[in-house]
Every structure is written in C-alpha cells, then in structure tokens.
Amino acid sequence: MIAIDAHYHLTCLADLYRRSQKFEKNKKKKLDDRSKILQDQALSDLIDYIESYRDTNTTFNMPELCKLYYSRLVSLGVEEHVHTTRLRESLLAAIPDLKEVRNERNNIVQLAFDCDRSKALLQLSNHDCNHEIVILSKASKTLRQHVFGIQNTFSGTFSEDSQQNSVPTMLLSFMQMVLDGRGITGSPSPDKPVNKPSAALSISQLVVFNTVKHRSTSPNSLPRHIRDRETPIAIYIAIKIYTVTRKESIINILHERGLCISYDRLRCLTVDIANSIIAHFESQGVVAPVQAKPGMFSTFALDNIDLNPRSTTCRSSFHGTSISMVQFPDSTEEEQGETVIMNPAMMGKNNVCNLPVSYTNVQQQISLPNDNISVPALPTTKTVKLDTPPSKLKETIPTANDWLEHSHQLLSKDALDAEDWISWAAYNAVKFGQVAAITPSMMFPVFREPAHSPMMIYHGMNVIIAVSNFLNPGQTPIMIVDQPLFTLAKKNSMEIF
Structure with missing residues (x-):
C-alpha cells in the first residue's frame, strides 16, 4: 500500500477500526459468558460436594475447597485464579446453614454446618412435586433461550471445535450434570487433562437440532428442522450412513426419530458441496483437491x-x-x-x-x-568418481552401523522383549x-x-x-x-x- 502511494479515506479507516473493535468486543463477551457459566457449574458441583457431608459433622478447610474448585475449573477447560474470599462468600450465601469458623492454631478459615439452623431449614423446606415442576419449567425456559440464540452454518467440513461451538455452554453444562452427576469427588487433580464430554455433547447437539419454537399440532405433520440449528452430529450421521449403505429409507427413519437430517436435505448438501468444489477447480484452472x-x-x-x-x-x-x-x-x-x-x-x-x-x-x-x-546413453564422456562420500552420507553411515550392530545383538537372543526394536x-x-x-x-x-x-x-x-x-x-x-x-x-x- 505504501509503495503505490495508496491511503485510506479517514472515514473508511475510522469505520474499519470501529468494526474491528466491535468484532473483538463481541468475541471477548462470548468468551466471558462461557467462562461465567462454567464457573457457576464448578461452584454448583462444589456445593453438591459439601452437601453430601451434611450428616457427617465434617469441617472443610478453605484451602482444600479452593483446590477442589480450581481442579473442577481446569477439567471444564477454564484456568483462572480462584479468589478465596469471594468463593467463601458464595458458599455461605448458597448454603444458609453453613457457618464460618477460624482455627486459632494455624489461622485457617474453616466451614462447618450449624446443626440447629439445619434442622430449622429442613422443617421449612417443601420438596413436593409441584415445587419440582416449577423448577424444571424455569430451567427449560432458560435453556430454550440459549438454544434459540445459536446459529450454525455448515461450511462443507467439520472443524475440531465445530461440535463445541454448535451448542450453548449452558445446555452442555446441564447435560453433563444430568449424565455424570457432580463433577467434584474430593480428590483435586489440577494436572488432569481435560476430558471432552462426548455423550453430553452428542445429546446436546440433538437437543439443539430438534428444538422448535412451536410444535405442530397436526398428527400427520412431518418433523421439520431449522437450517441454522443443524448440528454437526445430525449432518455427520446422515453422511456416514449414506456413504456406507446408500439407503434412503434408513436415513429417513432416523430423521423421523430426530437423529439426523433428512435424505432430501442430504442430497441438497451433497449437490452444493460438489458444485462448490467444481467451481473451485474452474477458478484455479486445474483439478487439485481443495485441502491441498x-x-x-x-x-x-x-x-x-x-x-x-x-x-x-x-x-x-x-x-x-x-x-x-x-x-x-x-x-x-x-x-x-x-x-x-x-x-x-x-x-x-x-x-x-x-x-x-x-x-x-x-x-x-x-x-x-x-x-x-533401449536405454539412451548419457550425453557425456566424463567419468564421475566419488572418492569421498557426500556430507549427508557421512552422517548416515554411523547411524546405519549402529542399527546393524543393535540388530545383530538382538538376533542372538532366543526371545525378544517388548522394548526390543x-x-x-x-x-x-x-x-x-x-x-x-x-x-x-x-x-x-x-x-x-x-x-x-x-x-x-x-x-x-x-x-x-x-x-x-x-x-x-x-x-x-x-x-x-x-x-x-x-x-x-x-x-x-x-x-x-
């Protein structure tokens, strides 16, 4: 741009900066929202872990609770500093009968259940069916709001994070809690690798794929899906079955049960992919794979x-x-x-x-x-002699000799061990x-x-x-x-x- 004396108009340059700032702001907001949801999930798991010791008169040290909380965050894919005071305040607010005790010998803050307060709360609590249905109704309403905010676009390939990005974090966290229970077991392991919740992720994608704003009341209506909520697993299952069996009936049966896209939709995708690839061939003037x-x-x-x-x-x-x-x-x-x-x-x-x-x-x-x-003769009369091997060959010969000596030693053994190559x-x-x-x-x-x-x-x-x-x-x-x-x-x- 500088070499050809080109420059932006001030209004165009300012508009470019504003769009860039807006994009970065939206990207940061999306990451912050996901991190906040996962932090709430880790806190909920920690509360369930503490509640499991309600009748055992157990005392919890705050440093140990912080380790458990941090370990759960790492397992969910979030690595952030844990603020001990804020964590303690959140636990005390979530569990009313939990009280704070300070150990005078080592000045460590501990949490313990207040027996008298626990009995009073148990008598006042009402866990009837109506109360649970109200909780489920509120949870479903919240999850549907997050699902309707998802927009998926199939680009012809599945990226590494395509499944993770196709479902809201709130729904994935809920499915994890339903399938796996609480995520804290009492053994903090911050170095443990992050386990991808494959089952919860697959079920979450099917939930997004089958969610509609208004279900048809006609008994003969066919299942319909929004293209913006077509998840990778629904597309992949149809493509995989079509590749192996070429059976339209199998794909439509699974489509009626909400497991994949329909056969007609699959044919549309295959035609779109084929025409897009052919257009790519025409534009570059040679038939070379698009992944090359x-x-x-x-x-x-x-x-x-x-x-x-x-x-x-x-x-x-x-x-x-x-x-x-x-x-x-x-x-x-x-x-x-x-x-x-x-x-x-x-x-x-x-x-x-x-x-x-x-x-x-x-x-x-x-x-x-x-x-x-007949093999043509070389157009030269010179005789080329290699008195000394090339430098690369000099480096290779000792390595080859080492392998020959190693193999000769192994051949003399009656039986090879697992580490003998x-x-x-x-x-x-x-x-x-x-x-x-x-x-x-x-x-x-x-x-x-x-x-x-x-x-x-x-x-x-x-x-x-x-x-x-x-x-x-x-x-x-x-x-x-x-x-x-x-x-x-x-x-x-x-x-x-």
Missing part, C-alpha cells in the same frame, strides 16, 4: 479402482481409475486450518455441474513404441524420538476409463504434471504405480515426454 496446501512436496499414486457389489439388488458395478495425492509437510507445526468449501453462488442448484473438460476428456488415440526399448524404522524412531508430521492424503475424482489403457495412463500423467506444477512449482512430478501400469507409464514417458 501449496508449497509442499507431493507424490501421486495411480491405480485401478473396482467395485463389485455383493448385494442381490445391485444392478451395476464400477471399474475405473483413481488418482490420489500425499503431501509431506516440513514440520509438525504446519497450520491445519478449516477449509471452507461451500460457495454461496453455487448453492441451491438441482444438478451437479460437469467437471472441467481438461480433466474428463481422455485422448482416445496414442502411439506407443514397441517392446524393444529390530526394524530400522522402529529403532530410529525410539532412538531419536522425533514426532513425524501428519501426511494428509487426498483423492481426485475417479475416471470411468480402465487403468490398464495407454490413453488413461497418458492422461493421468498429464493431470499429475499439471497439479504438481500448480501446487509446488519446480518439483519433479512423482507418480507411483504397480508393475503392469509401470510398463505402460515407462513407454509413455520415453515416447512422449
């Missing part, structure tokens, strides 16, 4: 793909060609951000668009050399302790042409070259095939390339 990262070393594999259904109701099979790609990141710290697939301009169509012609059009005529293939890969992994980076693998749209066709091999090599040059310019394209396809690929490369 530029600048990474990539390898490609080409092979036949066959589907022979065993079901007696199936009427067709598939025999074609598939191309897959594997990328190798340089480190384990590569950013794996969420990939937004959905394109609003391509959503709402009834049919799937065609793939680019450059990808689907396989040349039908190609000439290959005969089987008498005899393979080269396992030995080096244990010795150096390096964490291998995740290598993402992606698959291209399949071809109907058989893989053993010379035309298909030629076309596949062109596709791989185009994608490799697009994602990682300067890298030599690498194609992996089996032995029969290697023969065709070698003839293609020697004749054409």
Whole structure:
C-alpha cells in the first residue's frame, strides 16, 4: 500500500477500526459468558460436594475447597485464579446453614454446618412435586433461550471445535450434570487433562437440532428442522450412513426419530458441496483437491479402482481409475486450518455441474513404441568418481552401523522383549524420538476409463504434471504405480515426454 502511494479515506479507516473493535468486543463477551457459566457449574458441583457431608459433622478447610474448585475449573477447560474470599462468600450465601469458623492454631478459615439452623431449614423446606415442576419449567425456559440464540452454518467440513461451538455452554453444562452427576469427588487433580464430554455433547447437539419454537399440532405433520440449528452430529450421521449403505429409507427413519437430517436435505448438501468444489477447480484452472496446501512436496499414486457389489439388488458395478495425492509437510507445526468449501453462488442448484473438460476428456488415440526399448546413453564422456562420500552420507553411515550392530545383538537372543526394536524404522524412531508430521492424503475424482489403457495412463500423467506444477512449482512430478501400469507409464514417458 505504501509503495503505490495508496491511503485510506479517514472515514473508511475510522469505520474499519470501529468494526474491528466491535468484532473483538463481541468475541471477548462470548468468551466471558462461557467462562461465567462454567464457573457457576464448578461452584454448583462444589456445593453438591459439601452437601453430601451434611450428616457427617465434617469441617472443610478453605484451602482444600479452593483446590477442589480450581481442579473442577481446569477439567471444564477454564484456568483462572480462584479468589478465596469471594468463593467463601458464595458458599455461605448458597448454603444458609453453613457457618464460618477460624482455627486459632494455624489461622485457617474453616466451614462447618450449624446443626440447629439445619434442622430449622429442613422443617421449612417443601420438596413436593409441584415445587419440582416449577423448577424444571424455569430451567427449560432458560435453556430454550440459549438454544434459540445459536446459529450454525455448515461450511462443507467439520472443524475440531465445530461440535463445541454448535451448542450453548449452558445446555452442555446441564447435560453433563444430568449424565455424570457432580463433577467434584474430593480428590483435586489440577494436572488432569481435560476430558471432552462426548455423550453430553452428542445429546446436546440433538437437543439443539430438534428444538422448535412451536410444535405442530397436526398428527400427520412431518418433523421439520431449522437450517441454522443443524448440528454437526445430525449432518455427520446422515453422511456416514449414506456413504456406507446408500439407503434412503434408513436415513429417513432416523430423521423421523430426530437423529439426523433428512435424505432430501442430504442430497441438497451433497449437490452444493460438489458444485462448490467444481467451481473451485474452474477458478484455479486445474483439478487439485481443495485441502491441498501449496508449497509442499507431493507424490501421486495411480491405480485401478473396482467395485463389485455383493448385494442381490445391485444392478451395476464400477471399474475405473483413481488418482490420489500425499503431501509431506516440513514440520509438525504446519497450520491445519478449516477449509471452507461451500460457495454461496453455487448453492441451491438441482444438478451437479460437469467437471472441467481438461480433466474428463481422455485422448482416445496414442502411439506407443514397441517392446524393444533401449536405454539412451548419457550425453557425456566424463567419468564421475566419488572418492569421498557426500556430507549427508557421512552422517548416515554411523547411524546405519549402529542399527546393524543393535540388530545383530538382538538376533542372538532366543526371545525378544517388548522394548526390543529390530526394524530400522522402529529403532530410529525410539532412538531419536522425533514426532513425524501428519501426511494428509487426498483423492481426485475417479475416471470411468480402465487403468490398464495407454490413453488413461497418458492422461493421468498429464493431470499429475499439471497439479504438481500448480501446487509446488519446480518439483519433479512423482507418480507411483504397480508393475503392469509401470510398463505402460515407462513407454509413455520415453515416447512422449
């Protein structure tokens, strides 16, 4: 911007700053609200823990209660400083018959139950059915208000926090208390890892998915759901069942019971995803997976793909060609951000668009050399001698010798122990302790042409070259095939390339 002497108008710059401040303020408010709800949940668990010792004449030390409270906060994913005085005041306000006692020897504040006050409160309390129904009515009203404030938008992929962000924190905390009971057991463990409440999270998503403002009174009405409250689990269950069975009836049965989206809605999503991906291919000019990262070393594999259904109701099979790609990141710290697939301009169509012609059009005529293939001579008369090994080879030879010596010692043993690693890969992994980076693998749209066709091999090599040059310019394209396809690929490369 500075190099081209560009500058913002003052009004535009001020508007940008205001929108940025508003965004940060809303983000901070959302985090503060979630933290406040989880703090209240931890306090409620601590109160239940104290109430469980009402009839045992137990005295509670405030430092121990603070440790229990902090441990519960950590298990819920909140790490904040615990104010001892505020915690004590909150406990005394929540439990009227709890009194404060100070130990004169060590000056530690302790909490204990007042027996006379407890008896009076027990006589005055009324836990009849009507009172409990009123409490449940208030709780349901509060939870519905939080549910109706949720808006979910499916972007075509599921991020790591998509389930957590699809439900209100208040509802998730309530489901945790219903399923797991109180979260404090009396053994503080602040170093304990955070356990994700999978069952409570799944049930909370189904509650959000099935909640409506006004239920239809017609007995023949079909279940309807709001798209803004479609949770990841409702979409995932339908996609998973469709991928495995392709059965419309199973998906609709589960939809009627509120477990997933309908089959019609699933077809709309699949068409929207397919058209959005095809539009992405058209915009970049090459058919490369949307998850592929530029600048990474990539390898490609080409092979036949066959589907022979065993079901007696199936009427067709598939025999074609598939191309897959594997990328190798340089480190384990590569950013794996969420990939937004959905394109609003391509959503709402009834049919799937065609793939680019450059990808689907396989040349039908190609000439290959005969089987008498000779290796061309090198265009040089110089003889290259390696008197000294390269520096990398110098570093590798001692490591290989260590592994050979280690393997030789293990071979002399009658039986191997659990910590004896005899393979080269396992030995080096244990010795150096390096964490291998995740290598993402992606698959291209399949071809109907058989893989053993010379035309298909030629076309596949062109596709791989185009994608490799697009994602990682300067890298030599690498194609992996089996032995029969290697023969065709070698003839293609020697004749054409």
